[in-house]
Amino acid sequence: MSAHPHPEGKLPHEPERATLEGRNKVLGFWLFLGGETVLFGTLFSTFLALRGQVGEGNPTSHELFNLAMVAVATLILLTSSLTSVFAIQAMHKERVKAMIGWLIVTVVFGLLFLGLEIYEFAEYAAEGHRFSTSAFSSSFYTLVGFHGAHVAFGVIWISILVGQIVKKGLTVVTAPKIYVAGMYWHFIDVVWVFIFTVVYLMGKVG
Amino acid sequence: MAGSEYSESPKPGKRYRHEGPRKHIIAYFFSILLTLIAFATVIAGEINTSFVYILLIVMAILQVIIQMSFWMHMKDRGHLFPIIGILGGVFVAFTLVVTAEYWTWW
């Protein structure tokens, strides 16, 4: 129940669930993700309602989207989800170095994804698809941008956690944080699956 | 504090086997596969639009189920409240999406 490390120095098998604080954190985060589901659901609904409202003379989703770039971004994000799983597995085996390594890989993938997204947005904006162009553009940038902001937040968050692990080591206090960050990262990935499906692929179909 | 079964810590006595990476790599493989199918259908083009929509949505849902159950461990014991939490969110999100599609323009 208390926040002290295991007396023998060896962690319990699932350190993230070893303390009540840890279990609270994990459960609380799950519920938070439930709320995030509604949040993104609402964003999706605004996008779906407004995606046809392109406005006279502005590029349509069909003309706009660059599927190759989206495919690469998707691949990157899916892979980063896998590497974050590896990080958690390493954590369960108390292989701290490996865990840090996988986390860093995950962060790097996240940064790559963000870079691509920024590049993509810049390109769209140059084609006359700006935030205030039309209802379609506003809802597009808000939905995809919200996701991007989540990725950015995740990148910063995981980086800070890596710093903490380096300083304090893996304990029953830090383990839940890592675990929760991992969940967050998967969730971002899951949201992206719907974004590339609903926004890009369905947008391309018309 | 005992809490409910859904949130208790792992039983100390029980033998615990760390899961290997294999399941996760398989899940990753399926994810990529489903993604590829989705992209390929769209790039191929020239197919009935509503059919493609349905196909795409099914692919996405399948992929999400795979990822959530393997990577986020939702299939594991002790995830009743997480499942309720996510399903509750999905229910409201779905309501919103249906609303946007059918009751926003006329």
Next chain:
Amino acid sequence: MAHEVPVKRYRGLMDWLTTVDHKKIGILYLIAGGFFFLVGGFEALLIRIQLWKPMNDFVGADNYNELLTMHGTTMIFLAAMPMLFALMNAIVPLQIGARDVAFPFVNALGFWTFFFGGLLLNLSWFTGGAPDAGWTSYLPLAGPTYNLDHGVDYYVIGLQIAGIGTLIGGINFLVTIINMRAPGMTFMRMPMFTWTAFITSALILFAFPALTVGLVALMFDRLFQANFFEAAGGGNAVLWEHIFWIFGHPEVYILILPAFGVISEVVSTFSRKRLFGYSTMVFATVLIGFLGFMVWVHHMFTTGLGPVANALFSIATMLIAVPTGIKIFNWIFTLWGGSIRFTTANLFAVGFVPTFVMGGVTGVMLAAAPADFQYHDSYFVVAHFHYVIVGGLILGIFAGLHYWWPKMFGRMLSERLGKLTFWTFFIGFHLTFFVQHFLGLLGMPRRVYTYLDGYDFNELNLISTIGAFLMAFGTICFLVNIVVSFRKPADAADDPWEDGRTLEWSIPSPAPEYNFAQTPLVRGYDALWKEKMEGHGTMSPAEPAGPIHMPSPSILPLLMSVGLFISGLGFMYADNDWPNPFFSQLFGTHIVAVLGLAVTLGCMLIRSLKDDPGFHIDPEEPQLKGVKA
């Protein structure tokens, strides 16, 4: 971090600003929520003064619209919900035998964000205009084209900040109830109030994010020229209605469910009887929560969604009457055969039952879409929702406050003043709102700042205004009662009503900092009552006595909320024409907005980096016993 890092503990004001103790946070919620209730009530009085006679010009059209918007918004978000959160914070952990909530820090953060969101919203009165598009803030009236000053910006950003607080508060309660129950406290042994707090928190979790997105979209429309709801840019105003009500309807059940919980506790205690049909009550609560998400279109029957939607949602809405009716009859049959004592708390509870039913049945009348074409946006609707809100929720809150006051403050409220409060408020309430049904049916629309003479509206409006003043008198009686109670010694017994059934009555009044010196062992529903009946008189412990771990106080929640507050103002004034280049630099470049956010994120970072070792209290040490509020 081997052991005991000394933790600084504060006294006086700093203690309140840094507290993470759920009981103190409950009191903070009560003070802030109570304050906003007075503000909202004051606005209501001004509304009623304006309407007391036809063609009155006490406040102008613009001010009236600000008043009605701020009255609705303040009452719902800043008065009713916080007062419920006050009771939930003060009581739920005690009822489940927990020493604390799951996330004490987050709990404090929830309070402070609500508080600063509320302050921001009310700041608008002093900076050139409050929001004036109704609490529903329909577009395009609230949009950038038709609403040029900053009023609605305050609405958007103030509610956004307050909403964050509510959402994390909800998650905190969910986890607390799932994970922190004492041994033996199974779900089906939880007191009804805890159950309703649980379901309400779940509704918050699923409803508030929709509002968050709605507000973000509206903010983008207003501040960054987005086109979500602007017809000219391809946006759609009906989309806002949907988003608002998909949040908004569950919101009204978020409000009423905890009140239902209070009534269940009070009625059962004061009739000395077990709650009739406990398991059906639980089931009904869950069902109301679920159905609550399927009926939002009943606020939009006249929007024009078509007959299929209107028919579906008419029927879905009517169905909610069934689980609610189950609750009503279960309360009546809890009283049936009981030994009923009419304390003030119980008067409010017993007054609640028929009053709420009157509001509920008008709800079902509204649910019949074709008839709603007549009722909608008329005073009939105003009458309906004040019957369920004031006659339901506010009576429920009064019942809860009178009931748990000794547990929260260690003092008894005067029964004589309490009864005076009840009768004046209750009679005033019916005077105010009963006649409004007829105003609506006779053709008076709502949200009108005045009405023409000669339409049969005059007398009824006059009666309504008189009633409102009677309610104000009742409220003042309650305030006097509080003041009087604080001038008497804090001598409330552990179980002051002598018929307490649940765990909170097994510990001192007010509850000590650590709630339970030893975690109790729960052996059945109505845990304390069961022990009493079996002759034990008190709970048996589930663990040996020993030092108790407590979380450390922190100023960070307050600072984080201040950061959001500053950032909100920064965003709002970024596009102002500042006469002074210094100000335009400061605001125009979003520097202030970013600085505010930086404060918040910086505090988050500190929180993440600094482990909170907490401290230990030994209940055996006498000097720490019974921290008096």
Next chain:
Amino acid sequence: MMNRWHAAKRLWPMLTAMALLLSACGRADISALNPQGPVAEEQFDLMKLAILIMIVVVVIVFVLSFYVIVRYRRRPGDKSIPVQVEGNHKLEIIWTVIPLILLFILAVPTVKSVFGLATDYTKDNNAVQVIVTAHQYWWEFEYPQYGIKTAQQLMIPTGKTISAQVKSADVIHSFWIPSLAGKIDANPGSNVNTMYFSAPEEGVYMGKCAELCGPSHALMDFKVTAVDEASFERWVEAMKQPAVMPADPNVAAVFENQCLSCHAVGDKGSPLYPNLTGIGDRSTVAGILTNTDDPKYSNEGTTYDNLKRWISDPQAVKPGNIMPKVGLTEEEIDGIAKYLSEYKLDEKP
């Protein structure tokens, strides 16, 4: 249980009497309780049924509550512990099933009426088509079948179905004629709504805006004037006539320059703002200044006085409305007010 049912049975005639009392309540031109047309009638029937059911429910709850409160109050010093009843399945089933039945009784006519009232008459040539456009804070009525447009006063022939297509030019408003039909929102953009109604009797019915639309939402009234079909036809013909301009050339010039930039009369002027053709016939100016030769209240006056009051300072009458205070001399105002108050169309035989 038994005596409760007896009580309910005895109450029944009383309830029916009450429902009857409710009807014929309030002024015939505005009250929803005094319907003057089939649509409002149908809605009122549903309301009556609902009220009846609700009175039954409320009476049951009241009777039970009072009985319990009186019968089971604690006597002083009573220490006895009542039987701790857990519940009673039979009772619980009863109070689940009875409400379900009551709701079913309400739901059937509700659904029927939802679909009935959604009947689309916009393609029906026997119906009078009206395109209603709501503006802050006035109503525009266009008759596509006749190619005419009017404002603030909707002229309809008795007995005919009126098919309205309702939309908004700015914010959301709601179109409501309590004694003829329930309301429908006027949405901006492409979400145009339809509704229908009719008035069998001649008369002037009050219409109201029922959605908060800004400072003067309270004052966004209009009138529906039902006249016999012949009069209606004459009115339509008169509306189509070329404009009648002020006789005094000075006034005519001022009117043309200052007013027709926004307003239209006959074939002259701009279509953007209220059409003033035949304004002398209307029963109000700007929807709320009631024209009468016997003024009682502060919003009443002769047509001429009202017009003068309006033109002199529109903002004082309707705060926030779009019409500016036009810079005119006293004589010009008098002249225009006189001209407009005499601009009438309908010379009844």
